[in-house]
Amino acid sequence: MKKNTNLRALAAQTIEKVVEQGQSLSNVLPAAQKTIADKDAALLQEICYGVLRTLPQLEWIISQLMERPMTGKQRALHFLIMVGLYQLMFTRIPPHAALAETVEGAVALKRPQLKGLINGVLRQFQRKQEELTQEMNRGDQQYLHPKWLLTRLKQAWPQQWQKIVEANNQRPPMWLRVNRQHHTRDAWLTLLQESGKNAEPHPEHPDALRLEAPCSVAQLPGFEAGWVTVQDASAQGCVALLDPQNGEVILDLCAAPGGKTTHILEAAPEARVMAVDIDAQRLARITENLQRLNMTADVKLGDGCTPEKWCGDTQFDRILLDAPCSATGVIRRHPDIKWLRRDRDIAELAALQQQILEAIWPHLKPGGTLLYATCSILPEENHLQVAAFLERHEDAVLKGTGSDQQPGLQVFPDPLGGDGFFYAKLLKK
Template structure:
């Protein structure tokens, strides 16, 4: 399938059928010629990132939208508009190739319509852009419920957060310190004509100036380097596991943090659990590539009495969450999440946190983490936990933390990192 046809199909499956974009890409990108895959990816991400704007233009340009069994045609128009307005593809090629793709989607009967709409869009470029500027909600390109939540939680930073969510995320690497120091690996990258900058916060993190296929990274196959955002890399440093300790990585899949913990401390007795057996396979693959060992177990973190054998010195709880901190990497979150999800996720996080606390040794540390920016899942959760749990004490990461405002909230785009939340909890000995 051509890049245009595939991207229209994928965007349709995400927006109208609630599929995850990254899963679809894993399954369907192979159907596209290798040379066109990057383009298919760029256009499908673009449509999903900027959906309300493209929809708005389609409404201006058409008498009525395509519906029912022709619905994929609507997304093909959005694919055309994205190319015309946001890519450096000459207009005649963007229009011609998009119209051509209609036949692959069995929408050849509409080719005249597609051609007309896209040519008109190109002719009316200035006025379409002007109309957009007059509609502030179309700048944000988020669902209203999420805009309102972000504005309520972050009255000062809201606009910056919404903008950062619509940016393309950089590619961050984690250098395996068992193989190279970060400086050595940065030098190795330079020798391979890959430029990278070191993070000020995460000691093993390097940010590539330009994203590349992982197979171009020296030593990737042999485990010298992994791809992981710098914010996610803070987990290992904050958990601060010591040699030989008994560690639980609850909610571990796909295993980015599991592997990082073991790279930093290879002698840990680490148990990595996740409820999703399919996703656990990724943990096993990552451990194998990096030649690391952990007990990997399909289990429910909210029911540790069913599988835990002994209490843990430290627990990493990277809780299931709304993923509102990683929208720039996964723009489909904007359309897949519903406002109600937040309450049920917060409830699940609360249950897991309370259940695992019983399996933390007195004197032990639990690191609570989410890739969310919503306070219900983060500081409000931990504040309530500290108030209700007699033996829990906040181990502040920053000086300005209080029981009312605990934890460290990284906002998306800060120091070029994903949005993440961390809170460190100490269990007082009796």
């Protein structure tokens, strides 16, 4: 039996875990959703994602309405005020309902004596909303990104940074990958249209469709039978570049949750695929995805820095390395990335990427292909990383992705397109 929990208080506690404790929203949100009625799970998700998307604006408004922020044991109430502000600014929830439920959240957070304060701050906002909103849209808080990230984006992409930021702040489209072993994309699209939904084919990626409106996977024809998978268009681009062939031995490194592993097997069902990841919990997702699609791969727990421990002296025809990265290309899907990442993380991630690249290169057969990919839009993790690798390895050649001056293909997040992604295809002489 699920408890009758105050949803706004639960949202405040969930956001606090992300912002104050550095936990990932994709870890803490599902646990919170299990404690409430199923019909309320979508609203909890909307509030948590929305607050994390618009955090700098909400922080700025609170700074205008309160002399000092709430700290220590009262910190959860700071986030409860944010939850109230977000509802008033960005949702269709009637203001009286948003106010009443948010104020009651103080009781659930064991601070009933502060109900009057919460009520006062939110009502003050209602009175000043117009002037506050105008002023708010003048400063850096309008971009909804931490300063360090804005600085990096402006330096790396002086022409494109505003478009990148704009795309990051929007809700992501829902992309699907049609399993070519069951249907052509057009044939499955017809089935989708017969079920009352529509989607747009991607101009470059042959299996990709963008739904006109996101929906539950239960509403997708043949989802449980493996006819279709939810996967962003840019992530689907990996397999076209990797170009897997039947009979080859292929490694998918840092493979969880298994979207690319299964895509490789859809493209080359008779390839021998090894899928490796360092995270045991996420590794289980690979197995689940393989089972739904009725596919087989050799799934292993392993560290990309020490391949000899999990593959011995195996040589692979092709390696897909979807390297651990800052995930700055998928902020629209995971707005908590903006608040979990720190400026110093980028150099650490680049060092880890280099270590994995160096460790796995000897396991690629001469004549083989390694596709280096990240869901980042920062040069240190992408073209600068690959340029340095090419300089160190005379037996590595860039193939069809970028130029020697700027190796690799950089894709930016796009409101109607895929996420931010980087690919570099390397051949071993």
